[in-house]
Amino acid sequence: MLYNNSKNLTFVIYDEQKPTKCFEIKKGQIRLAIFLLPLIFLTLLVALLFTISYIRNVTYALKYQEPVILKKYQNERTNTLNKQTELERTNRELEAINVSLMSKLKAIRPSEVTLPLIRPIAGAKDMTKGGLLDIENVDVKFLPDSNRVNLLFSMLNSGGQKISGHIFVVLRTASLFTLYPVEAMNFKNTLSSGTAAYDLGEHFSMARLRPVTATFSLPLQRNAQYYFDIIIFSKSGDLIYKKMLGPHSIKG
Numbered sequence: 001m002l003y004n005n006s007k008n009l010t011f012v013i014y015d016e017q018k019p020t021k022c023f024e025i026k027k028g029q030i031r032l033a034i035f036l037l038p039l040i041f042l043t044l045l046v047a048l049l050f051t052i053s054y055i056r057n058v059t060y061a062l063k064y065q066e067p068v069i070l071k072k073y074q075n076e077r078t079n080t081l082n083k084q085t086e087l088e089r090t091n092r093e094l095e096a097i098n099v100s101l102m103s104k105l106k107a108i109r110p111s112e113v114t115l116p117l118i119r120p121i122a123g124a125k126d127m128t129k130g131g132l133l134d135i136e137n138v139d140v141k142f143l144p145d146s147n148r149v150n151l152l153f154s155m156l157n158s159g160g161q162k163i164s165g166h167i168f169v170v171l172r173t174a175s176l177f178t179l180y181p182v183e184a185m186n187f188k189n190t191l192s193s194g195t196a197a198y199d200l201g202e203h204f205s206m207a208r209l210r211p212v213t214a215t216f217s218l219p220l221q222r223n224a225q226y227y228f229d230i231i232i233f234s235k236s237g238d239l240i241y242k243k244m245l246g247p248h249s250i251k252g
């Protein structure tokens with residue numbers, strides 16, 4: 001049963017087996033519910049439509065970007081494969097070079113030349129018995145006032161064919177030694193290894209005769225005996241001349 005007044009609506013629930021129940025609802029609440037329910041429904045509908053539109057836009061964007069992204073990853077994969085192929089090729093080349101170098105090292109003969117101050121190349125030959133060179137006009141000049149010694153000699157090429165190479169002269173006594181040219185002793189590699197490379201000697205190229213003046217600066221001793229070792233290498237590093245001169249001493 002429904003009773004109506006100016007402010008409230010009363011609902012009566014009647015049941016023969018149960019007590020009668022009454023409910024009162026203010027008319028303002030009913031009007032508010034009638035206003036809010038459509039507003040809530042409309043809000044939910046707008047949110048639903050916005051969500052659907054957003055999902056559709058995202059799906060479309062993903063579908064549009066998919067070929068671009070796929071192409072990008074395909075290009076990256078191709079570049080990676082190309083780099084891998086290049087690295088494998090470089091590795092094979094390095095392995096081949098390593099094998100070649102190892103075979104060359106195994107094929108190199110040990111040097112036949114052994115010298116205390118000069119370092120020959122691996123596989124250098126001792127060709128001093130071949131008679132390619134000889135020396136003449138040997139002269140030793142001691143200059144005590146300036147503490148200098150000059151060794152003068154002439155290289156003679158008896159073969160007639162042009163010869164090129166490097167000249168060393170070692171001056172030694174019982175208590176000291178020094179090397180000509182002096183630049184070979186001052187070279188950085190010589191200082192670190194204790195020996196001079198064969199190509200640091202005085203360069204020469206001759207067809208017949210070649211004069212040499214080897215100058216040494218050192219404190220001179222009148223009671224000392226001076227020995228000179230003339231050592232000559234070919235351009236390729238083979239020992240072609242070796243001779244000891246001396247002993248010499250200061251006269252007067």
